[in-house]
Amino acid sequence: MQSRSAEAIVVGGGLVGAAIACGLRDRGLDTLLLDEGDVAFRASRGNFGLVWVQSKGLGAPWYQLWTRGSAREWPGLAADLAARTGLDPALQQPGGVHLCLGEAEFEDRAARMARMKEEAGNHGFDYRMIRADELGGMLPGLGPAVVGASWSPYDGHASPLLLLRALHRAFTDAGGAYIPNATVTGGTAAPNDFRVETPAGAFAAPRIVLAAGLGNAALAPRFGLSAPVRPQRGQILVTERARSILPMPTTTIRQTAEGTIMLGDSMEEVGFDLRQSPPVMAEIAKRAVLSFPWIAELDIVRAWSALRVMAPDGLPIYDQSERFPGAFTANCHSGVTLAGAHARLLAPMIARGALDPVLAPFSARRFEGSRAA
């Protein structure tokens, strides 16, 4: 058991916590990253790996801008991590498409994308609706069920596992302390004075960032914050390796740098149930084969399910405690996409001691009215 103090504590060593911890350490803060043991739910190890912009923020243009800002930060983050750690997160940002199977899907998608452009106003929103004949020249082997797609230049993908490992290594190489088996079970909060208890010891700091994924729901109220996140299950299938064939990712099908093809991913409201479900897996495979019939020739070599970290409105939660200055929360269901923003935009704000007004719409205070209702 150890007892230790530092300038900042980050609770949660998934993609969100690791990106923020890395950013804080890079700004010179003596930082502890406290992480639960292997019993944890870890979205960061079970996700699809998209760095995805085009569908984010309908009705919430501030989220679209934040996501796009993150996509802009990603090349710098990836290059920095590769140079510092030798671990390249395999970022590719060739643009991406959302395939539409049938006219109804195409019309619906066209309407959504038009609304996104309208809401983006002066910031602009670059996209095109593309019909199947043109799309066939961009993505080989499309099935006849695909009538078209939305395309945007902002989208891409990366290896989420390499990203997570690189963030952890960059953090510890820079002098940050990663403490595993350190589930925060209790503690006290006072302005700029936080003490937490864990099975690995007791830790104190004037600044604390709650980035514990689904664990934030229970932790946040202890620190004058709220994080009403729930699990949402997603299932993913992975094929054997194939020759390099897909030049860009789609929302549910992407070829990894190693050549496997990932097929995903469902959205299931089943609480903390992590079991896989054959009917859902069959539906994922069916849609993939309708999109690219040649996928039926490939063997599925892996499949899993994982739990997303979802706020009631699906948007991230970034907050700072009014009661206990120095306490922050960070939650999102796009921790790969937002890694650039978390390491390079959010962490500097936390290091300065306050979130910029641009993040005000992401405060969990937006749910207070609906809870009362």
Ligand SMILES: Cc1cc2nc3c(=O)[nH]c(=O)nc-3n(C[C@H](O)[C@H](O)[C@H](O)COP(=O)(O)OP(=O)(O)OC[C@H]3O[C@@H](n4cnc5c(N)ncnc54)[C@H](O)[C@@H]3O)c2cc1C
């Ligand atoms: C199927 C699926 C597909 C997805 N696809 C994409 C995608 O394509 N692109 C994208 O951007 N995002 C995607 N996501 C979302 C992305 O994976 C998550 O946004 C991200 O992993 C969340 O990271 P996190 O660090 O908040 O949570 P987690 O990865 O869950 O990490 C939380 C950490 O906190 C720790 N913890 C919990 N409680 C405590 C405590 N009390 N004390 C100490 N530590 C604690 C846990 O041990 C864990 O390590 C997907 C998610 C799923 C499930």
